[in-house]
Amino acid sequence: MSANPIDWNGAAAPLTDDLIAVRRQLHRFPELSFEERETARLVAQRLTALGLACRTEFGGYGVVADIVGDAAGPVVALRADMDALPIAEETGLPFASERPGAMHACGHDAHTAMLLGAAELLVQARSTLKGTVRLIFQSAEEINEGAKAMIAEGVLEGVDEIYGLHNLPTLSAGLTSVRPGPLMGxxxxxxxxxxxxxxxxxxxxxxxxxxxxxxxxxxxxxxxxxxxxxxxxxxxxxxxxxxxxxxxxxxxxxxxxxxxxxxxxxxxxxxxxxxxxxxxxxxxxxxxxxxxxxxxxxxQVLVNHSEAARKVGEAIDAVAGPGKRLEAAPTLAGEDFSEYLKHVPGCFFWLGSGPVEGAERAYGLHHPRFELNEACLPLGAALLAVIASRRLAEGPLSSGAHAEGGGTLEVPDDRTHRHRLLPCEYVHPAAERSERPAARARLPRHDGLAGRVAGFSAQRVARRNDHGSARDRARHSPGGHTRRGCRILRCAHAAVHRRQGAQGAVRTHRAIRQDCLYRQAAGHIRTRCRRDRGPFAGTWRADIQRIGPSVCRARRHGAGFVRRGADT
CATH class of the missing domain: 3.30.70.360 (Alpha-Beta Plaits)
Incomplete structure (x- = not known):
């Protein structure tokens, strides 16, 4: 943001060694969900040293503190989780877990260190803050209970927006990833x-x-x-x-x-x-x-608010630089940050914590050999600080529709049409290939052999639109041959009824109908017809032959029309 004179990267760089030391201290002594006594004590001590009043044992062992700016304004919350996992560490690092069966295999030690760094940056910039920043150090995220407990005790009272991040070891340090709408399952x-x-x-x-x-x-x-x-x-x-x-x-x-x-x-x-x-x-x-x-x-599903995600993207571009922000892919991994988004708008994003080269081959979250690239610590602290500072300065988010999960649920159009396109409407290949907008219009679906006729008619319309006469276009309109197509089907019924009786005719009708529907849905039409005093001049004779339980073949002699069935 051009109006903000603070160099957040420059301010965060001197904190790097201290952030690494805090993170390694927490990594060496991990604590499981709702057991984060020592972690909460360390957080409270460091916040108190910054001159902040802390509320402890909030929703378990959570810690909450407010940084009040010199100017009145909204309240923006930043959240970090603190708990570890019941995993035996196998990294062999000099600061590996000293508590058997417990490990910070999800990087919550880094999240805590980053938010402590952001707190220090925001305290230094307190005079520029146009509102209040609430720091939320949450317990018990790994068992999906910490956010609910903190919300029940009122952690979101007065909060207008909330933001958070999670490290991602399969994304190189220095990169970030964010998306509006659904992010996590x-x-x-x-x-x-x-x-x-x-x-x-x-x-x-x-x-x-x-x-x-x-x-x-x-x-x-x-x-x-x-x-x-x-x-x-x-x-x-x-x-x-x-x-x-x-x-x-x-x-x-x-x-x-x-x-x-x-x-x-x-x-x-x-x-x-x-x-x-x-x-x-x-x-x-x-x-x-x-x-x-x-x-x-x-x-529930974690759904980022569209406007909040856009604001986070702008902050990332300002701090990390161009080309450092990627579009996040949805994942079925879960996060109880979604509980906060049920109540207030906000955004959750990924921060790369993997090696610069070959991050896609790094051990993932919850793996006993998970390792975090500590170069991400100052960037994470700077991003949290700048997001809060900019959001206080820019004013409230524009209102939007709230989906389940509290976000603006943005489902791509193709996601909806995938469920509806094929059963409800049919796009003829000729119309699909045509460059004319009118010819690309979706055509009504016709059942059975009548549909073949209508489809063939549409193909002729697409070919003649540029130079055909009005009379030709009227003659070959999609609905013009529906009655003739029904006549073909009646001929087929009659032929089979004579040879196989009523039951055979019914079975053939079903096979033709199923096959035509399949062909319409797949968009494959194998027809050819030549004109002889009109497209359907001459005498039609249907010769139906069963080829397997659901395959049929209809042939017209004289006009050159051939259609073949396919397995349905």
Whole structure:
């Protein structure tokens, strides 16, 4: 922003060594969700040293502080998460985790250090702030409970906008990635208990094996994705843990499974619980077991507000420079930052934390060998600071429609048309190839062989538009040959009725109809017709021959018209 004289990169550079030291301290002593006592204490101490009043144990071990500018104005919040994961670290770094079974494998130690750096930058620039910046250090993001707890205790009271970031090790440090609309998927948890009857492993007929039943449930759940959900609606159903029995020669009496369910569309998410419960219960019945499902809704789709995303993009360009901002790809990974966006507008974006070369091959988030390129720390601090400063100076966001998740849901047009185009309307290849706007108009669909006639007529119209007479265009209009096409179909019915009876005619009609619909949808029309005193002069004779259960062939002798069926 040209009106802002602060060199945020220059101000953040001297903080680099301190940010690295803070991040490594937190990395060495990770704390799991709702156990971030020492992390919260360190954050509070550093904020107090900056002269800020802190509120601690906010929604668990969260820490909140306000930086009040010299001028009155709105409140913009910045958020960072602090918790670690129950993962045994395998990096071998000199500052690797000293707590067995816990690791900052998602980079929340870096997020905390960045927001502390942004706090220092904003305190230095307090006199230029036209409002208040609220710093939110959140606990328990990894279990999707921290944001809800903080919101319940009033962390968003008075907040007008909120912003946050997440590091991405498969994106080189120095790069960023953002997008308006849906960015991350919803997150739900499933817990399944399968109860059978224990028995000796060598005498399975005396028991009811819950492990075999559970295995069938795991496999069948995938049909919910592949056979009950549109391929254009991303869904993931993953069983992540299975626990049953303790001995190799004993059939246990119960098997417990847990998993995660992800979706990218709210309406799809609403359908999944019923489908999962149906599969679990019916598979269990088939294996003589009892089953129960516990479905726990956690976070919804993260939807960035369009205007907020645009403002973040402008701030990134101002700080990181041109060419450093990419368009983010949607992902089914979840983030409870979406809970904040239910209440106030804002934006969440990715900050590259991978190596400069070969970042796409780096270990990803939640991997025991995850490593963070610490060169991203000062850039992250500067970006958070400049976003808050610019948003206070620029005034409120323009109003927009709020979708589920609190954002302006921007679904590309092709996403909607993919579901509707083929069943509802048909684009003739001739019209598709034509450069004339009128010829590219979508044509009404006609069933059966009449549709072939209408399609052929449209092709002739497209060819004659430039030089054909009005009389020709009227003669060959799409609706002009519908009655003739129906006559062809009636001839086909009559021919088959004579040879195979009424049932044969019905079967042939269905085959022709299905085949024509398929051909219309795929846009493949294999017809040829020559004109002999009019396009349909002469005597029509339909010769229908069955070639398999759903294949037919109709041939007209005399006028040169040939159409062949295809498997439907």
């Amino acid at each position: 919803s997150v739900d948890r499933i817990e399944i208990l399968v109860e059978g009857k224990g028995a000796h492993g060598a005498i399975p007929d005396q028991g009811i094996d819950p492990i075999v039943c559970a295995s069938a449930i795991v496999m069948s759940l995938q049909s919910l994705v592949s056979r009950e959900t549109s391929p254009f609606d991303p869904v993931v159903v993953t069983i992540g843990s299975i626990h049953a029995g303790d001995a190799n020669n004993v059939i246990p009496s119960a098997c417990r499974m847990t998993g995660t369910v992800r979706a990218f569309a709210p309406e799809v998410r609403e359908r999944l619980p019923e489908g999962i419960e149906r599969i679990v219960n019916r598979i269990a019945d088939g294996y003589r077991c009892r089953a129960s499902l516990t479905y726990i809704r956690q976070t």
